[in-house]
Amino acid sequence: MTSAYIESYGCTANTNHANFMRYLLKKEGFHITKSMDRADIIIINTCVVKQQTENKIISRIKCIKERFPDKILLITGCAVDAEYEYFKHIAGKAIFLSSHHTKDLIYAIKTGRDILGKRMEEKFFPHSCGVTHITEISQGCLGNCSFCITKNARGQLVSYSEASIIKDIEAAVRNGAKEILLTSQDNACYGLDRGTNLARLLKRICNIGGEFFIRVGMMNPLHIKGFLHELIDAYKDKKIYKFIHIPVQSGSDKILSLMNRGYKVSDFIRIIEEFRAAYPDLTLSTDIIVGFPYEKEEDFKKTIKLVKYLKPDVVNLSKFTVRKGTAAEKMKKIPSKIIKRRAREMATIIGRISKERNKKWAGWKGKILIVERGKHRNQFIGRNYAYKPVVVETKKNIMGSLVRVEINSYAQTHLFGDII
Numbered sequence: 094m095t096s097a098y099i100e101s102y103g104c105t106a107n108t109n110h111a112n113f114m115r116y117l118l119k120k121e122g123f124h125i126t127k128s129m130d131r132a133d134i135i136i137i138n139t140c141v142v143k144q145q146t147e148n149k150i151i152s153r154i155k156c157i158k159e160r161f162p163d164k165i166l167l168i169t170g171c172a173v174d175a176e177y178e179y180f181k182h183i184a185g186k187a188i189f190l191s192s193h194h195t196k197d198l199i200y201a202i203k204t205g206r207d208i209l210g211k212r213m214e215e216k217f218f219p220h221s222c223g224v225t226h227i228t229e230i231s232q233g234c235l236g237n238c239s240f241c242i243t244k245n246a247r248g249q250l251v252s253y254s255e256a257s258i259i260k261d262i263e264a265a266v267r268n269g270a271k272e273i274l275l276t277s278q279d280n281a282c283y284g285l286d287r288g289t290n291l292a293r294l295l296k297r298i299c300n301i302g303g304e305f306f307i308r309v310g311m312m313n314p315l316h317i318k319g320f321l322h323e324l325i326d327a328y329k330d331k332k333i334y335k336f337i338h339i340p341v342q343s344g345s346d347k348i349l350s351l352m353n354r355g356y357k358v359s360d361f362i363r364i365i366e367e368f369r370a371a372y373p374d375l376t377l378s379t380d381i382i383v384g385f386p387y388e389k390e391e392d393f394k395k396t397i398k399l400v401k402y403l404k405p406d407v408v409n410l411s412k413f414t415v416r417k418g419t420a421a422e423k424m425k426k427i428p429s430k431i432i433k434r435r436a437r438e439m440a441t442i443i444g445r446i447s448k449e450r451n452k453k454w455a456g457w458k459g460k461i462l463i464v465e466r467g468k469h470r471n472q473f474i475g476r477n478y479a480y481k482p483v484v485v486e487t488k489k490n491i492m493g494s495l496v497r498v499e500i501n502s503y504a505q506t507h508l509f510g511d512i513i
Contacts, residue, residue, distance in 0.1 A: 096124045098132035102150060103140025105276040105310060107170060109216060109227040110195055111138050114169075116218045117198050134202060135161065139170030139180075141242055144414035147172070154184050167202065169195070174246035176417060177209060192246065193232075213251045217261040224272055224464050224493040226265035230258055230294065231277040235285065236313060239353045239420035240382065240413070247278050252287050255294055259301065266303040271493050272464055272476070273298070273307045281312035292323040299330040304495075306462060308480060311338045315355040317364055325371050335372045336480035339364060340380030340409075344399030345392035348385050353420070358399060365403055376479045378407035383439055384432030385413045386424030393435050400442060406450045406481075407506075408443040412436045444505050451503040454481060458499045458513065463491045474507070482507040 097118050101111035114136060115125050126132050135157055141147045150172065157166055169190040172180050177189060189207040190198060195216060197208050216229050231252040237244060262273055275298075277283065283291045291312070298307060317324060317339065328335065341361045343349050349357065369375050381396060400408065412432050415422050461475030461483045473491055475483045475498070484507055485498055498510035 094122065094124045095134065096126045096132045097134040097136060098126050098129045099136045099138065100129075100153070101138035101170075102146055103138075103142065103170070105227055105274055106229050106278070107138055107140055109229050109276065110170070110192060112227065113195055113216045113218055114138070114198055117196070121199050129157070129161070132164065134165040134167060136167045136169065139168060139172035141171045141175055141246070141416070143411060144416065151180075151183055154180075154187075158185065165202065165205075167198075169198075171243060171246035173209065174211070175242050179417075193248075211248045215253050215257055217253075217257055219264060224270065224462075225274060226262070226270035226272070227274045227276055228258060228261050228265070229253070229276050230280065230283050234277075234279040234313070235282045236279065236315065236355065237353055239351065239424075240385070240416060242416035242419055243278060245418055250279075250282055250286050252282075252284050252289075254287075255284075255289070255297060258294065259297060262298055263301055266301060266305050269493070271305050271462055273305055274310065275307060276310040279313045279316065280310050281314075281316035285316065290320045290323065292320055292327040295324075295327040295330070295333065299327075299332045305332060306476070307333045308336060309333065309338075311340065313354075314339055314341065314361050314364055318356065318360055321364060321367060325368060328368075328372065331478070334376075334476065334480040335374060335478055336376040336378070337365075337368060338378040338407075341399065342380060342382050343385065343388070343392065344396035345388070348388055348392050351387060351421075351424070352382075352385065358395075362399075362403065374479050376407070376481060377403070377405040378409070379405045380409045380411070381439065382411050382413050383435040384427050384429075386421060386426055388413075388427060397439065397442060400439070400446065404446050404450060405443075406447060408439075408447070410436065410439055410443060448503070448505045451481070451505070451508055454500050454508050455503060456500060458497065460495045460497050461485075461510070463494050463496060466492070475510075483510045484508070485510050485512050487512055 099111050101107055139150050166187040168187050170192055173189045173191050188201050190201045191209045193212045193214050194208045201208050233248040233250045235250045346357050461477045463473045463475040465474045467474050471486050471488050473485055496512050499513050500508050500510045502509040
């Protein structure tokens with residue numbers, strides 16, 4: 094039996110694409126191995142959002158070529174759609190498969206042909222998903238951020254039909270899924286090309302029978318503005334984690350304009366304050382880029398001021414790096430030493446705030462859904478209604494169970510609890 098090894102990088106959507114490829118390979122009779130040494134075919138599912146990630150992938154590809162020159166290497170993901178020629182030069186004889194053509198994986202392997210080009214491709218498939226199931230609700234986006242290379246890869250927004258999404262989630266719940274992760278390049282613009290929106294989709298999903306929880310993935314503030322109150326109302330359902338991931342990127346309107354984000358800092362603040370007014374225990378995750386071109390010290394201080402004011406639970410902090418083919422590539426860069434200094438300063442502030450936010454959960458009692466195993470033996474990680482990660486220990490196998498806990502301590506990124 095031919096064996097295949099898959100290594101995936103990047104976002105939740107990419108994880109879903111990797112799961113889809115495993116399904117297609119198994120259906121065709123391939124064996125999926127966790128060992129690259131034992132594999133006949135090596136598949137690298139790429140991400141090029143950050144230069145650091147791209148550099149890691151390039152090093153990995155070079156290492157594979159050197160160690161396994163006779164094995165079939167297939168490269169897929171955003172790198173194929175955004176930087177095909179560049180990666181073709183690096184990977185040589187590898188097979189390249191566009192992220193828009195995942196369904197053609199077996200054909201690409203059998204023929205050895207590159208398959209490129211954009212098209213609409215819903216990635217729904219029957220499988221035993223375990224506790225957590227990923228449902229991709231759209232591809233592409235409506236934005237045109239000056240720093241983002243993903244738009245070059247994924248293209249314009251194409252929302253999948255509500256019927257297909259509902260069918261996928263119903264099947265997952267029947268197969269035992271307890272947690273549904275809704276993902277896309279921007280969940281907030283879902284349905285805007287179909288005359289509907291995310292809030293209406295959420296209400297339909299919540300009407301599905303069964304006991305499960307929904308995590309709504311990243312939403313751009315630009316598109317939330319148009320249906321904010323409808324979205325907040327949809328979050329009332331107990332099936333939806335009281336969690337939002339809304340990237341602000343900067344606390345300076347000048348920088349947001351250069352980024353071509355389409356909103357102002359005041360818009361972001363209004364969205365967060367209205368959500369928190371409705372759900373005081375809400376977990377807020379956001380993204381920040383430091384060192385964007387033309388970011389002066391006063392712009393950076395405005396971002397610090399915003400972070401200190403809103404106190405997000407989670408901040409995905411990035412140092413600006415140039416991405417090929419983006420508008421920001423042509424902008425005047427800031428010295429790297431300044432970017433590194435700002436990143437260190439911001440990281441310290443973020444760490445302190447995250448720990449403060451977690452401190453308030455000390456002594457809390459309630460149920461958590463166990464969704465994964467921890468790093469150590471007899472350790473499990475669960476999520477409470479606000480999607481806070483809680484680490485517990487037990488010798489029993491409690492994967493997928495709802496257990497009642499009491500929070501006894503906390504760290505910057507998670508809580509610790511005792512099962513009661």
